[in-house]
Amino acid sequence: MSLSVTYRRDAMRMREPFRISGYLLHAMPATVVTVGDGTHFGRGEAAGVYYLNDDPPHMEREIERVRDALEAGVDRQGLQSLLPPGGARNALDCALWELESLKKATPVWRLAGVPESKPQVTTFTLPADDPAEILRRLEAFTSATSIKLKLEGDLAADTERVRAVRRARPDVWLSVDANQGFGAKDLEPLAAMLVDQDVALLEQPVRRGSEQLLDGWDAPLPVAADESILDLKELREQYRRFDIVNIKLDKCGGLTEALAMAAEARRLGLGVMVGNMAGSVLAAAPGFVLAQLCDVVDLDGPYFLAEPGADRGIFNAGKVMIPADFWGWGNPSSA
Structure with a gap:
């Protein structure tokens, strides 16, 4: 069976600049892939991994490098050895999942053998900004029951951020994401502050490649790996240093490996978390399939896009739900 493979680039501009440790993000450009058999067409979206220079130009070069094999009719399993983990494989893998779903009139969640998709509580993310700006943005999340706060690696400033959010929302489940911002000397005081502020989860405190700093640390709250664990191989290498792994399809190369x-x-x-690299509903949809298996869900990416209506109404009362009529990612057999 021969396949057609096309792609386009989407700017994915954010409604407001978003600050994390080491970056100020104005957009998260993505490559959107379509794979078709002449009758049915599956789609996949990937932003890649910005801190590994895995951006749309790189992803598109990767697609072109293996185009002949793709168009000859590669399946999902063949794709795993054709391309390494990363955005290109993610977009293609997800497109192949949706293509099969549409051909069989069977939702992806059923093909994947996961429970039927149900609404999931999702975190909504606040930037590593000054407390006044954080509180201004927090006003938009009145219905959220789960909040993630970005940190920047300055313990004093981050303490003020955490305290401001906790004072404003003593009711929410609160996590923080350091995005590799801290060193060994900060781990103990950071953790003590987080425990004092009833923070439930610390994500990626140290730099990728410096995970040995966590050896022997008896953290008083769960610690999640994001940048430290990209794929299945790294999970097996690094899992002893963490309590939870944040699985992102752009990192691992698609829903199959996720x-x-x-x-x-x-x-x-380990506990299991699903995250996203921003992106539209198309990027969130395969993550939502994985979310049915997760302890923590962080699929707020579409909320932050500038285009009016970009989130397609998938957020309600602090939860995320992909609509039943969203092609193969909903439930085409019942939509």
């Missing part, structure tokens, strides 16, 4: 990572994380005794 499902394998979730199963392996459970086997290894």
Whole structure:
């Protein structure tokens, strides 16, 4: 079976600049891939991994490098060895999932063997800005029951950020994401402050490649890996240093490997989280399939896009739900 492969680039501009440790993001450009058999067409969207220079130009070069094999009719399993983990494989893998879903009139969640999709509580993310700006943005999340706050690696400033959010919203489940911002000397005081402020989860405190700083640290709250664990191989190498793994499809290269990572994380005794690299509903949809297996869901990316109506109404009362009529990512057999 021959396949057609096309792609386009989408600017994915954000409604407001978003600050994290080391970056001020105005957009998260993406490559949107369509794979078709002449009758049915599946889609996949990927932003890549910005801190690895895996951006749309790189993803598109990767697609062109293997175009002949793709168009000859590669399946999802063949794709795993054709391309390495990253955005290009993610977009193609997700497009192949949706293509199969549409051909069989069977939702992706059923093909993947996960529970039927149900609304999931999702975190909504606040930037590493000054407390006044954080509180201004927090006003938009009155219905949220789960909040993630970005930190920048300055313990004093980050303490003020956390305290401001906790004072304003003593009711929410609160996590923080350091985005690799801290060193060894800060771990103990950081954790003590977070425990004092009833923070439930610390994500990626140290730089990728410096995970040995966590060896022997008896953290008083769960610690999640994001940048430190990109794919299944790194999960097996690094899992002992973390309590939870944040699985992002752009990092691991698609839903196929993400499902394998979730199963392996459970086997290894880790909690499972699904995240996103911003993106539209099309990027969030395969993550939502994975979310049915997760302890923590962070799929707020579409909320932050500048285009009016970009989130397609998938957020309600602090939860996320992909609509039943969203092609293969909903439930085409019942829509």
